[in-house]
Amino acid sequence: MIEFEDVAYAYSGDALLSGLSLTMAPGSFHFLTGPSGSGKTTFLKLCYGALRASGGQVRLFGQPVETLDRDRVAYARRRIGVVHQDCQFLDHLPVIENIALPLTVTGQASPDQNANLTELMTWVGLTGREAALPPELSGGERQRAALARALILSPEVILADEPTGNVDWEMSQRLLRLLIELNRMGKTVMIATHDLMLIRAAKAQVQARVLRIAGGTLQTAGADL
Amino acid sequence: MILPRLDILKGALRRDAGADRVVPPAGFTVRLTLFTAAAMAFLAVFALALSLAAGRLADTWGEDLARASTIRISAPPGQRDSQTTAALRVLAQTPGVASARALTPDEQRALLEPWFGPGLPLEGLPVPQLIEVVEGGDGFDADGLRLRLQAEVPAAVLDDHTRWRRPLVVAAGRLRLLGWVSLGLIVAATGAMVTLAANAALAANAQVIAVLRLVGATDGYIASAFVRRFTVRTLTGAAIGAALAVVALLLLPGAQEAGGFLTGLRFEGWGWLVPLLLPPLSALVAYLATEAAARRVLEDLA
Numbered sequence: 257m258i259e260f261e262d263v264a265y266a267y268s269g270d271a272l273l274s275g276l277s278l279t280m281a282p283g284s285f286h287f288l289t290g291p292s293g294s295g296k297t298t299f300l301k302l303c304y305g306a307l308r309a310s311g312g313q314v315r316l317f318g319q320p321v322e323t324l325d326r327d328r329v330a331y332a333r334r335r336i337g338v339v340h341q342d343c344q345f346l347d348h349l350p351v352i353e354n355i356a357l358p359l360t361v362t363g364q365a366s367p368d369q370n371a372n373l374t375e376l377m378t379w380v381g382l383t384g385r386e387a388a389l390p391p392e393l394s395g396g397e398r399q400r401a402a403l404a405r406a407l408i409l410s411p412e413v414i415l416a417d418e419p420t421g422n423v424d425w426e427m428s429q430r431l432l433r434l435l436i437e438l439n440r441m442g443k444t445v446m447i448a449t450h451d452l453m454l455i456r457a458a459k460a461q462v463q464a465r466v467l468r469i470a471g472g473t474l475q476t477a478g479a480d481l
Numbered sequence: 482m483i484l485p486r487l488d489i490l491k492g493a494l495r496r497d498a499g500a501d502r503v504v505p506p507a508g509f510t511v512r513l514t515l516f517t518a519a520a521m522a523f524l525a526v527f528a529l530a531l532s533l534a535a536g537r538l539a540d541t542w543g544e545d546l547a548r549a550s551t552i553r554i555s556a557p558p559g560q561r562d563s564q565t566t567a568a569l570r571v572l573a574q575t576p577g578v579a580s581a582r583a584l585t586p587d588e589q590r591a592l593l594e595p596w597f598g599p600g601l602p603l604e605g606l607p608v609p610q611l612i613e614v615v616e617g618g619d620g621f622d623a624d625g626l627r628l629r630l631q632a633e634v635p636a637a638v639l640d641d642h643t644r645w646r647r648p649l650v651v652a653a654g655r656l657r658l659l660g661w662v663s664l665g666l667i668v669a670a671t672g673a674m675v676t677l678a679a680n681a682a683l684a685a686n687a688q689v690i691a692v693l694r695l696v697g698a699t700d701g702y703i704a705s706a707f708v709r710r711f712t713v714r715t716l717t718g719a720a721i722g723a724a725l726a727v728v729a730l731l732l733l734p735g736a737q738e739a740g741g742f743l744t745g746l747r748f749e750g751w752g753w754l755v756p757l758l759l760p761p762l763s764a765l766v767a768y769l770a771t772e773a774a775a776r777r778v779l780e781d782l783a
Contacts, residue, residue: 306694326783327699334697344692348505360503361698405696 257282257317257413257444258303258336260474264311265298272298276312276474278467282412285439285462286446287455289477290469296448299469300415303446304336305329317412334362337406341418343398345390351397352377352386355405362409373408380404380434396427403434413444420454428454436462500706503693504686510678514711517678518718518763519725521671525664526726526756527746532660533755534746539653542646548620549642552581552612556636564636565610571633572614575626579617583610612637668766671715675767679711679774690782704775708768715767719760727756 263276273295280286280303288296301307302314305321314321316332324332345354356373359365377383380400385393393401399419406414416435420428432454439445439462449455458464466477552572556564565583572581584592586603589611593601623641630637683690686707693703730747748755 326779327701330694330697330699333695338695340695344688344695346503346505346689346692349502353502357503357692358696360500361693361696361702409697 259315260302260312261315262312263302263309263314265295265302265307266310271472273302273469273472273474274311276302278474280413280444280446282444283439283442284444285436285458285464287458287464287466287477288446288448288469289450289452289455289466292450294469295472296450296469297417299474300338300417300446300448303413303415304333304338334358334409335411336413336415337403337409337411339399339402339406339414339416339419341421343390343402345398345401347390350387350389351382351393351401354390355382355401355408357405358409364409376404376408381430395422396424396430399423399427399431400434403431407438411443414438414446416445416447418449419447420449420451425453429457432458433461500702500709504682504689504706504710508682508685510682510685511714514675514678514714514767515718515721517674518671518715518767519722521667521674522719522722522759522763523726523729524722525667525759526723526730528660528663528667529755529759530730530746530748532657532664533748533752535653535657535660537749539650539657542650542653547642547646548616550614550616550623551640551642552614552630553638553640554610554612554634554636555638556610558607560636561610564634565612568612568630568634568637571626571629572612575621575629577616577618577621578614580615581612583612668762671763672766672770675711675715675770676774679707679771680778682711683707683775683778687782690779700776700779703779704772707775708771711771712764712768716760716764719763723756723759727753 258278258280260276260278264274265272276299288299290296298307302309305314305316305324308314308321316324316329317335319328319332321329345351346357349357352373353360355376356365359373377386380403382397382400382404385397385401388397390398390401399422403416403419406416414435419431419435423431428451435445435447436458447454447458455464455466459466468475468477552568554561554564554568569581569583572578589608590601590603592611593603593608623639627639630639690703693706733747
């Protein structure tokens with residue numbers, strides 16, 4: 257699905273990441289951990305084509321990213337659901353329209369899709385909050401809305417960047433359960449987090465591979481996780 | 482390069498409620514675009530009216546006056562009628578003169594009315610008799626006619642209007658050119674204004690663009706959402722401005738009431754349809770300007 261082959265990334269001439277090699281197989285579950293500023297978000301952006309590698313090759317669904325123009329990257333992105341730590345909503349649109357945004361931009365809004373939307377709102381526990389504007393939501397509601405938006409196009413891959421960063425433990429467990437459930441449905445999941453307790457809690461429920469970014473390189477985490 | 486442009490054009494033309502809503506509706510650029518488009522269209526209508534009126538004036542001075550001359554009979558009252566008759570006889574024998582007639586006292590009074598006011602007692606004033614001469618065919622030999630009048634009608638002076646007609650025709654032509662140049666500048670200024678407003682809107686909505694990209698929107702979709710917004714705004718503003726300008730032109734005093742060039746500053750016949758072209762022209766300029774701005778900003782934000 258997503259493959260990294262000796263990938264490097266430099267910003268303004270400074271090497272941030274180097275020698276990254278990884279294959280995310282269909283249905284796999286990954287955690288990406290590392291200290292703040294280690295490059296977790298940069299790694300995820302490389303995964304969905306928001307950044308281009310300065311060395312090596314990133315392949316999205318078999319296609320080298322450097323060969324894709326911006327439109328083809330957009331098409332590939334429709335197969336990848338992304339959940340950001342800060343969620344990134346259009347604050348002037350109600351929650352339900354934000355969640356339906358991927359349908360809107362891909363011209364798929366239809367009565368059938370509206371039924372899916374209602375089902376999804378129920379699944380993430382946002383029924384009754386459809387008309388609320390994003391600034392009116394709590395941290396947990398925002399994260400669940402972001403997850404619902406990431407799922408509306410039934411993507412094959414879910415990338416979540418610190419999805420539990422702004423929520424309490426109970427809510428982070430709820431979000432984790434949703435992500436594990438998605439993985440059981442066959443989705444490939446990668447969660448970037450520095451929350452080791454979350455990783456340990458997840459490993460008790462799902463077979464997950466834990467990767468750590470340290471010193472700009474990607475390592476497999478030890479047995480302590 | 483052409484295919485993405487076509488996508489944006491199709492997107493801009495298609496009414497897509499979803500696309501219309503992804504760009505935040507409020508903002509300074511909304512009022513700025515609407516007002517400037519209206520103001521520019523208002524000015525453009527006047528520039529067009531000026532050009533067309535100047536064109537008509539140049540045609541009038543160039544064509545009609547070129548074929549008309551005047552003979553002035555400055556004789557003592559006792560000889561004026563005989564001199565006039567003699568001059569008309571000479572004119573009747575002159576090749577190239579289609580018609581000639583002495584102006585009536587009422588017509589002469591009307592000519593002097595703008596300067597002396599109505600009810601001028603012409604009989605008590607030493608006003609010369611005027612003869613209007615209309616050329617026919619290739620026109621007459623003005624120098625030959627002058628010599629003959631000098632010999633046979635010493636009180637007659639031929640004025641073929643050449644001295645004052647030529648600079649007026651040149652002035653009218655320049656005025657027409659000025660009108661078209663003004664129109665061109667207005668169109669360019671509209672494009673520049675829309676570009677600035679679109680740049681500001683796109684820069685202010687960098688976060689919106691980032692979200693749209695995150696959920697898989699193509700550049701064409703994003704651009705068309707902004708392009709449509711600015712095109713519709715400009716179309717609306719230009720329609721309002723053009724309508725107000727047409728009303729203002731209709732409220733100008735009629736040309737027949739007061740005469741003169743300024744009161745002729747209006748459209749005639751099919752010319753009244755010309756202002757209808759301004760809103761779509763403005764929208765086209767807005768479309769091209771926003772599309773170029775969107776392409777540039779999306780490239781920068783990539």
